[in-house]
Amino acid sequence: xxxxxxxxxxxxxxxxxxxxxxxxxxxxxxxxxxxxxxxxxxxxxxxxxxxxxxxxxxxxxxxxxxxxxxxxxxxxxxxxxxxxxxxxxxxxxxxxxxxxxxxxxxxxxxxxxxxxxxxxxxxxxxxxxxxxxxxxxxxxxxxxxxxxxxxxxxxxxxxxxxxxxxxxxxxxxxxxxxxxxxxxxxxxxxxxxxxxxxxxxxxxxxxxxxxxxxxxxxxxxxxxxxxxxxxxxxxxxxxxxxxxxxxxxxxxxxxxxxxxxxxxxxxxxxxxxxxxxxxxxxxxxxxxxxxxxxxxxxxxxxxxxxxxxxxxxxxxxxxxxxxxxxxxxxxxxxxxxxxxxxxxxxxxxxxxxxxxxxxxxxxxxxxxxxxxxxxxxxxx
Numbered sequence: 001x002x003x004x005x006x007x008x009x010x011x012x013x014x015x016x017x018x019x020x021x022x023x024x025x026x027x028x029x030x031x032x033x034x035x036x037x038x039x040x041x042x043x044x045x046x047x048x049x050x051x052x053x054x055x056x057x058x059x060x061x062x063x064x065x066x067x068x069x070x071x072x073x074x075x076x077x078x079x080x081x082x083x084x085x086x087x088x089x090x091x092x093x094x095x096x097x098x099x100x101x102x103x104x105x106x107x108x109x110x111x112x113x114x115x116x117x118x119x120x121x122x123x124x125x126x127x128x129x130x131x132x133x134x135x136x137x138x139x140x141x142x143x144x145x146x147x148x149x150x151x152x153x154x155x156x157x158x159x160x161x162x163x164x165x166x167x168x169x170x171x172x173x174x175x176x177x178x179x180x181x182x183x184x185x186x187x188x189x190x191x192x193x194x195x196x197x198x199x200x201x202x203x204x205x206x207x208x209x210x211x212x213x214x215x216x217x218x219x220x221x222x223x224x225x226x227x228x229x230x231x232x233x234x235x236x237x238x239x240x241x242x243x244x245x246x247x248x249x250x251x252x253x254x255x256x257x258x259x260x261x262x263x264x265x266x267x268x269x270x271x272x273x274x275x276x277x278x279x280x281x282x283x284x285x286x287x288x289x290x291x292x293x294x295x296x297x298x299x300x301x302x303x304x305x306x307x308x309x310x311x312x313x314x315x316x317x318x319x320x321x322x323x324x325x326x327x328x329x330x331x332x333x334x335x336x337x338x339x340x341x342x343x344x345x346x347x348x349x350x351x352x353x354x355x356x357x358x359x360x361x362x363x364x365x366x367x368x369x370x371x372x373x374x375x376x377x378x379x380x
Contacts, residue, residue, distance in 0.1 A: 003356070004367055039099070087266065289318055297309055
C-alpha cells in the first residue's frame with residue numbers, strides 16, 4: 001500500500017465468496033428478490049491476530065421488492081445492486097468490504113420509452129449493516145467510513161443512429177464523524193457514446209461538483225475520453241486509448257477542490273492501485289487527484305478466451321505534501337494484463353497481473369509493487 005518494500009505489508013490470501021439467491025413471484029407485477037452472501041478469507045501472509053481464519057458474516061446483500069405496474073415502468077424498493085452508466089459516479093455502495101458486496105439501500109424508479117430511459121433513486125447507506133439481520137456478525141466489518149445519503153436522476157437518450165447521451169444530477173450527504181466533517185455536494189454530468197467512421201467506438205464523460213466540506217466550500221471535476229478501434233484485417237485485435245482526469249485538492253487553500261467519487265469507489269482502473277491510494281488519507285478506491293493516459297489492446301484468441309493489456313501513465317494534478325514537504329506529481333506507471341476465459345456456461349475465470357513503478361509522488365521514489373490474482377466462478 002505504501003510503495004515502500006522496506007515495510008512488510010504484503011498480503012497473500014485465498015478469498016472464497018458464496019452466494020445463494022431466490023426470486024419469489026408474488027403477483028404478475030410484483031416479485032421479491034433475496035440474495036445472501038458470505039466471503040471468508042484464508043491468509044497465508046501475514047498470519048495470526050486479525051488475520052486468523054474465520055467463516056465471517058452471512059449478510060443479505062440483496063433484499064428488494066420489484067414492482068412492474070406497466071411495461072414501461074418499474075420500481076425497486078430495498079437493498080439492491082445499482083450499476084449506472086460506466087461507473088464513474090454510481091457503481092458500489094459498500095466499498096470497504098471489497099468484492100464481498102456492492103449494494104445500495106435504495107428506492108429506484110425507472111421509466112422507459114423507445115429512445116429515453118429515466119432513472120430516479122434515493123439512497124441511504126450506513127457505515128455498518130443495521131437495516132437487515134446479519135448472521136455470525138463481525139463487529140469489525142464496516143462497509144463505509146460513515147453514513148451516506150443520496151438522491152439523483154439519470155436520463156439516457158438515444159440522440160442519433162450512432163450517438164447516445166446520458167445526463168445526470170446527484171446530490172450526496174456524508175454524515176460527520178470524529179475525524180471527518182459534514183460533507184454535502186452536488187454532481188452534475190453527462191456521458192456520450194457512439195461509433196465514428198472506420199468503426200471507432202468512443203465514450204466521453206464529464207462531471208462537475210459543488211458543495212461544502214465542513215466550514216469550507218468545495219468544487220471538483222472529473223471525466224474521461226475513451227476510444228476503441230477494432231481492425232477488420234485483424235478481427236481478433238482491438239486497440240484502445242483512454243485519458244482520465246480527476247481534480248485534486250490544492251493544499252494551499254482551505255477549500256476542497258478534489259474530485260469525490262461519490263458512489264463509485266470500486267477497482268475501475270486498478271485492483272492494485274486502489275490499495276495504494278489509502279495512504280493519501282481517504283480509504284481504498286477513493287479515486288481523486290489523478291491524470292492518466294492509458295493505451296492498451298484486447299486480443300481475442302477464441303470465443304472462450306481473450307487478453308486485455310493496459311499501460312497507465314499516471315500523474316497528479318496537485319503535488320503531494322507529506323510532513324510539510326512537497327513531493328512530485330508523477331504517480332508512476334502501471335502495467336495491467338488480464339486473461340479472461342470461459343470453460344462453459346457454468347465455469348468462468350481470469351488471471352490478472354499488475355505491476356506498479358511508483359514515481360516521485362511517493363517518498364524516496366517508491367518501490368515496485370505487484371498484484372497477482374487467479375479467480376474462478378461457478379454458477380448454476
